[in-house]
Amino acid sequence: MSTDIDPGLFREALGHYPTGVAVVTAVLDDGTPAGMVVGTFSSVSLDPPLVAFFPMKGSSSFAILRTAKNFCINVLASDQEPLCRKLATGGSAKFDGVGWRPAPMGSPILDGAVTWIECTFEETREAGDHYIVLGRVQEFALERSTLPLLFFQGGYGRFSPGSFVAAGPDPELIQAAQFAQTIRSEVERLSTEFGVNCSVLARVRWDAVQVLAANNSPHAEPFPLGHRQPLVPPFGAIFLADAGESDVDEWMRRAPDNTPERRALNQAVLDKVKERGYSLLTVRPEVMQQHDALLAAFEESERLPRHERAVRQATSDLTEHFTPDLEPGQLYDIATLVVLLPAMPGLPPMALRMTGLPQDAPADEVESWIGALKSVAATVSA
Numbered sequence: 001m002s003t004d005i006d007p008g009l010f011r012e013a014l015g016h017y018p019t020g021v022a023v024v025t026a027v028l029d030d031g032t033p034a035g036m037v038v039g040t041f042s043s044v045s046l047d048p049p050l051v052a053f054f055p056m057k058g059s060s061s062f063a064i065l066r067t068a069k070n071f072c073i074n075v076l077a078s079d080q081e082p083l084c085r086k087l088a089t090g091g092s093a094k095f096d097g098v099g100w101r102p103a104p105m106g107s108p109i110l111d112g113a114v115t116w117i118e119c120t121f122e123e124t125r126e127a128g129d130h131y132i133v134l135g136r137v138q139e140f141a142l143e144r145s146t147l148p149l150l151f152f153q154g155g156y157g158r159f160s161p162g163s164f165v166a167a168g169p170d171p172e173l174i175q176a177a178q179f180a181q182t183i184r185s186e187v188e189r190l191s192t193e194f195g196v197n198c199s200v201l202a203r204v205r206w207d208a209v210q211v212l213a214a215n216n217s218p219h220a221e222p223f224p225l226g227h228r229q230p231l232v233p234p235f236g237a238i239f240l241a242d243a244g245e246s247d248v249d250e251w252m253r254r255a256p257d258n259t260p261e262r263r264a265l266n267q268a269v270l271d272k273v274k275e276r277g278y279s280l281l282t283v284r285p286e287v288m289q290q291h292d293a294l295l296a297a298f299e300e301s302e303r304l305p306r307h308e309r310a311v312r313q314a315t316s317d318l319t320e321h322f323t324p325d326l327e328p329g330q331l332y333d334i335a336t337l338v339v340l341l342p343a344m345p346g347l348p349p350m351a352l353r354m355t356g357l358p359q360d361a362p363a364d365e366v367e368s369w370i371g372a373l374k375s376v377a378a379t380v381s382a
């Protein structure tokens with residue numbers, strides 16, 4: 001080393017920075033595939049479109065790769081760790097049994113890769129004991145929108161979202177589910193009496209989790225028990241009736257934007273819900289179905305950030321339909337109606353919800369549903 005940097009410490013410090021994992025592939029003149037695993041793949045420029053990776057000068061795999069006319073970057077998915085381990089070895093047999101197809105210029109696209117980017121060699125320059133290889137992007141495609149494989153401190157892993165709480169067992173949730181059983185007969189009665197889907201929700205951090213449901217509506221139950229609805233404004237206002245400033249602020253920051261205008265809208269929602277003791281959403285079933293589809297995609301994608309953004313935006317877009325004034329003689333399509341249960345020691349905040357309600361309901365019928373939910377909530381405190 002040219003300075004007195006300790007190589008071990010240098011690796012250790014820089015090992016605290018995570019990377020993705022990509023395989024650079026190429027087809028050689030004799031038609032055989034070649035490749036190497038890199039953690040140093042990076043996007044560089046959009047105009048012109050350039051990407052880069054940094055192979056070791058001593059890498060025998062790169063010495064072979066660079067003889068090809070072009071190469072392909074394959075971003076590995078989180079379920080491709082075995083493939084990564086196989087290809088990270090030296091030697092020519094590493095492609096045995098590996099599924100691939102040729103990209104437009106012929107470089108291998110590995111089966112199961114998240115994204116592939118086929119490039120021509122733009123420039124290869126020396127940088128200490130590595131090369132910097134710049135590739136000019138010729139073709140690319142997103143093959144599989146799924147979690148990428150990550151590499152960190154010598155180990156493999158996957159991304160887990162920080163802003164939206166990942167699903168998982170929670171002691172509060174078990175308590176809430178046990179409590180819900182004690183009001184099961186009341187929930188079933190409401191469901192039968194009004195021909196609706198009546199459920200019990202518990203707030204666990206920033207999710208409303210369904211812990212009990214009785215469905216006597218003509219519609220199929222949209223979500224299973226344990227389903228989590230992320231609390232993005234206006235959703236969750238009901239749980240914040242007695243919340244402190246910092247809790248309210250955190251809730252507001254879950255909206256797609258935190259502008260003064262958006263905050264004012266969300267504060268108005270909160271004030272209305274607090275004053276009335278219920279929240280309701282007046283949208284046609286088609287709108288709710290679209291929203292539920294986004295939510296399902298979010299869950300199925302293992303809560304990927306881009307699906308999270310779609311859910312945030314779609315939920316925020318419902319604000320204008322949230323808890324409007326009920327005018328006598330008007331008809332309403334109520335998608336959800338929620339009343340808070342009184343706070344109970346040792347339990348998370350909980351609420352009663354009706355969905356699957358008849359469409360075009362007159363205001364006084366809506367009032368009767370609200371009244372029925374409130375009276376059950378009142379017996380809980382008794």
Ligand SMILES: Cc1cc2nc3c(=O)[nH]c(=O)nc-3n(C[C@H](O)[C@H](O)[C@H](O)COP(=O)(O)O)c2cc1C
Pocket residue numbers: 021036037038039040041054055056058059060061062087088089090091151
């Ligand atoms: C997760 C991971 C990331 C790697 N990143 C790089 C890299 O960016 N540059 C590099 O030269 N080698 C990298 N390697 C090492 C090569 O993939 C490969 O193991 C090594 O080049 C094999 O030796 P050979 O090239 O002499 O055949 C990485 C290996 C792993 C497992």
